[in-house]
Amino acid sequence: MDAPTERSPRKKSRWSLTETDEAEIPEPAPPAEHERTSSFRLAAYGAVLIVVLFAGYGLGRLNNGTGTSTTTTPAAVTSAGTTVINENMPHTHGASGTGAAATGAPIGGLSLSADGLTLRPATTTFQAGKKQRLSFTIVATGGAPVTSYAIVHDKPLHLIVARRDLTGFQHLHPEMADDGTWSIDLTLAQPGIYRMIADFTALVGGQQIATTLGTDLVVAGDYAPQALPAAGNTATVAGLTVTYEGKPDTKAVQPMLMTVTGGAVEPYLGAFGHLVVLRQGDVAYLHVHPEQQLVDGKVKFWVTAPSAGDYRMFFDFQVAGQVHTAEWTLTVP
Structure with a gap:
């Protein structure tokens, strides 16, 4: 009887194991350890998610506060490529990086630079009663003039000019050249210091930046500031009587209704009226647009005062x- 031959071990395969390899197979991880690993991964994912959410919340707080007014506003693009802001709801201009009151509506026009944009006038010196050309540019970070703007209430830029005693109010619409230079003929009737406020929505780097920038214009001569007229709710202009109802305050948005007697109010610049409110002392600026339809023949605005104090209201x-x-003095207690 032949002697038994020694059995040769099988060659190991990378993809399969024989019975001689069973002792070398590592034991699978206990279920508890696997569960701990999965739980750790879920906890880590949850922690990251919480950090992201709180970071977004913090950014939202900054963007909704006084830090910036850079927003992406619902808009449409015309066949000519011009961006038109959605104006179907009553709204207020004035919020900008220039600051806001602790309570009440945000304000604008207090700085020549905000939201990465700067107002650069060609000249700030004028002669009383003489028509002169006012020219300026809006430049972005780096100094390049902005040449693209959204159309808001039929115009790419609204220019407000008023003397610092809140007389001599003008609501103007300059024209822009291809190089981004805005120009308009301007007459400042009396000596004094005037505030020019540019209200616009610039299109920069794919973003819509809605802001208001302001600077002073100087008219040499003997300056005799005028006191604000007494507060009241009736004004007369060109044979028309204009009254308002409502009492704005700093705590909540309040309705204000304007009634024009002696003629039918027509749409102007995409609305039945425009209300500009300037605060005495610093010429803080609000530009309020009304509801799209008349209410019992009246133009209805929603207004919040930035702070207590005296204001001059201008209703175009x-x-x-x-x-x-029409002009009124408003005192907010």
Whole structure:
């Protein structure tokens, strides 16, 4: 009987194991350890998610506070490529990086630079009663002039000019050249220091930046500041009587209704009226647009005062194709 031959071990395969390899197979991890690993991964994922959410919340707080007014506003693009802001709801201009009151509405026009944009006038010196050319540019970070703007209430830029005693109010619409230079003829009737406020929505780097920038214009001569007229709710202009109802305060948005007697109010610049409110002392600026439809024949605005104090309100409206401005003094306790 032949002697038994020694059995040769099988060659190990990378993809399969024989019975001679069973002792070398590592034991699988206990279920508890696997569960601990999965739990750790879920906890880590949750922690990251919480950090992201709180970071977003913090950024939202900054963007909704006084730090910036850079926003992406619902808009449409015309066949010509011009961006038009959605104006279907009443809204207020004035929020900008220039600051806001602790309570009440945000304010604008207090700085020549905000939100990465800077107002650069060609000149700030004028002569009383003489028509002169006012030219300026809006430049972005790096100094390049902005040449693209959204159309807001039929215009790419609204320019407000008023003397610091809140007289001499003008609501203007300059034209822009291809190089980004805005220009308009301007007459400042009396000596004094005037505030020019540019209200616009710039299109920069794919973003819509809605802001207001302001600077002073100087008219040499003997300056005799005028006191604000007494507060009241009735004004007369061009044979029309204009009254308002409502009492704005700093705590909540309040309705204000304007009634024009002696003529039918017509749409002007995409609305039945425009209300500009300037604060005495620093010429802080609000530009309020009304509801799209008249309410019992009245133009209805929603207004919040930035702070207690005295204000001058300017209501632009159109009757029989002519634009008029009614003015009132408002005291907010």
